[in-house]
Amino acid sequence: MSLTQEIEARIEKFVSELNELVRKQALDAVASALGTGGAPVRRGPGRPPKSAAGNGAAAAVAAPSAKARAAKSRKKGEKRTADELAQLEGSLENFVRTNPGQGIEAIGKAIGFATAELARPMKKLVQRGAVRTEGEKRATKYYPGEGGASASASEGGEAAPKRRGRPPGKAGGKKKGKKK
Numbered sequence: 001m002s003l004t005q006e007i008e009a010r011i012e013k014f015v016s017e018l019n020e021l022v023r024k025q026a027l028d029a030v031a032s033a034l035g036t037g038g039a040p041v042r043r044g045p046g047r048p049p050k051s052a053a054g055n056g057a058a059a060a061v062a063a064p065s066a067k068a069r070a071a072k073s074r075k076k077g078e079k080r081t082a083d084e085l086a087q088l089e090g091s092l093e094n095f096v097r098t099n100p101g102q103g104i105e106a107i108g109k110a111i112g113f114a115t116a117e118l119a120r121p122m123k124k125l126v127q128r129g130a131v132r133t134e135g136e137k138r139a140t141k142y143y144p145g146e147g148g149a150s151a152s153a154s155e156g157g158e159a160a161p162k163r164r165g166r167p168p169g170k171a172g173g174k175k176k177g178k179k180k
Contacts, residue, residue, distance in 0.1 A: 088113070089121040096131050100143045107142065 001009075080088075091111055096102070099110070104122065108115045122142070125131040132145040 085121055085124075088118070089125055092118065092121055093125055093130050096125075096142045097144045101141050103138070103141055105138075 092107065095107055095111055099107075102110075104115050104118055108118050122131065126133055126145075129145045132143050134141050134143065
């Protein structure tokens with residue numbers, strides 16, 4: 001056997017050993033990733049917990065913005081602070097001034113909040129006159145108003161105090177009528 005043939009034989013042997021090691025390492029990595037280390041684990045009775053992947057719907061949702069993540073950091077049912085509401089009102093008012101004629105859903109998508117979180121601040125803006133509306137229910141479009149935060153504050157006019165109790169003329173109790 002010549003020297004070149006011997007070198008080629010050793011190289012082939014080395015390459016085959018390397019291939020075998022690489023295959024074995026790849027199989028071990030796949031097995032550890034899949035968790036197939038022997039007998040399958042029995043689970044208890046009942047429905048399995050929801051997975052993060054789920055049915056793929058969670059993957060289709062876009063990553064939430066920083067504002068939405070901040071809103072999600074609150075516990076369920078926890079009130080927003082006055083600062084958070086004021087900041088949200090300001091961003092809503094600015095958005096409506098720069099993009100008049102948008103619906104609440106489009107506004108929510110643009111600034112990264114759920115429409116339910118925008119309802120109260122938007123209602124305050126409408127009551128204050130900073131924003132005016134056209135349309136009803138889901139067809140409501142928002143436009144910059146005549147008043148605004150600066151106009152109502154500079155005039156010194158305060159909002160009327162909220163009335164408590166029943167409106168005048170409304171009787172309480174059960175309705176009385178003829179028995180059938």
